[in-house]
Amino acid sequence: MSDEQDTDGDDLAGLPESMVRLLGDYERHLVSERDLTPHTVRAYLGDISSLLDHCVRLGLDDVVDLDLRTLRSWLAKLQTTGRSRSTIARRATAARVFTAWLHRTGRLPADPGAALGSPKKHKTLPAVLRADEAEALIRSAAELADDGTPVGIRDVAMLELLYATGIRVGELVGLDIDDVDAERRVVRVFGKGRKERSVPYGTPAGRAVERWLTSARPSLWVEGSGAALFLGMRGRRIDQRAVRDLVHRRIADVAGAPDIGPHGLRHTAATHLLEGGADLRSVQELLGHASLATTQLYTHVTTDRLRRAYQQAHPRA
Numbered sequence: 001m002s003d004e005q006d007t008d009g010d011d012l013a014g015l016p017e018s019m020v021r022l023l024g025d026y027e028r029h030l031v032s033e034r035d036l037t038p039h040t041v042r043a044y045l046g047d048i049s050s051l052l053d054h055c056v057r058l059g060l061d062d063v064v065d066l067d068l069r070t071l072r073s074w075l076a077k078l079q080t081t082g083r084s085r086s087t088i089a090r091r092a093t094a095a096r097v098f099t100a101w102l103h104r105t106g107r108l109p110a111d112p113g114a115a116l117g118s119p120k121k122h123k124t125l126p127a128v129l130r131a132d133e134a135e136a137l138i139r140s141a142a143e144l145a146d147d148g149t150p151v152g153i154r155d156v157a158m159l160e161l162l163y164a165t166g167i168r169v170g171e172l173v174g175l176d177i178d179d180v181d182a183e184r185r186v187v188r189v190f191g192k193g194r195k196e197r198s199v200p201y202g203t204p205a206g207r208a209v210e211r212w213l214t215s216a217r218p219s220l221w222v223e224g225s226g227a228a229l230f231l232g233m234r235g236r237r238i239d240q241r242a243v244r245d246l247v248h249r250r251i252a253d254v255a256g257a258p259d260i261g262p263h264g265l266r267h268t269a270a271t272h273l274l275e276g277g278a279d280l281r282s283v284q285e286l287l288g289h290a291s292l293a294t295t296q297l298y299t300h301v302t303t304d305r306l307r308r309a310y311q312q313a314h315p316r317a
Helices: 009-016 017-033 038-057 068-080 085-104 129-148 152-164 169-173 203-220 240-251 260-274 280-287 295-314
Strands: 186-190 196-200
Touching: 009 186, 017 085, 038 068, 038 085, 068 085, 085 260, 129 152, 129 203, 129 240, 152 203, 152 260, 169 240, 169 260, 196 203, 196 280, 203 280, 240 260, 260 280
Parallel strands: none
Antiparallel strands: 186 196
């Protein structure tokens, strides 16, 4: 397990009973009030377990004594043990969310996390496909689907929709049939925190989804399929791993293309929208980013491409 996923699960064993109960209350808050995914809940609880373990080692046995100095010493300890900048930044965020909850629920008289800084993450440019590579990706899947198999037709529809909308893989597999408005060519998506947004898609994706629904989905449908838009081989809602495997397999068919997964297609869709003239706010809304700063990463991608094109083409570059 990388330090990005390390949650110090053993810290819980040394905590006082009062802190263990507190973690239970916090878990219920994360699940029922914030509606976070199980993975995110586990990550938050692991981070806070680590923080509380640090408090106990410093002689603090009650969260009422938690202050800014303790938070900073916890992050400093993580740094000395070799944690990456991104891990420390994530844990600082987890601490701020936790102390805000403690203050809001009356467990702390003030919120020390409000003044807690964190190291800036190193932002790397995501790998994206060129427009011709994206077209080749879908074309390779379409050629395999020419035999009319339900799985092949489904795969084309999923690839078309991922690239057309830029939605997350978790959002794709969570779609129900009623989430697709074929007349308006809009798909209703529930993103992080169950926030709802509507995302448009184009004619090719519309044709692919319509073909899947009319001529292929009925072949995979079983009693327990429910309203799921995309089904797996056994007729149940398709899972994220199957979609990731699909994208990697089809990318391997495109000569020279970077090996990306569904999130790489999301990067690609955002980059192509900006390169085509879409404004940053619109792309932010389409992608479901809470912060414009997240969307601005894609401007670095397009600027980097422009710089390379300039250096290759301009005689005085």
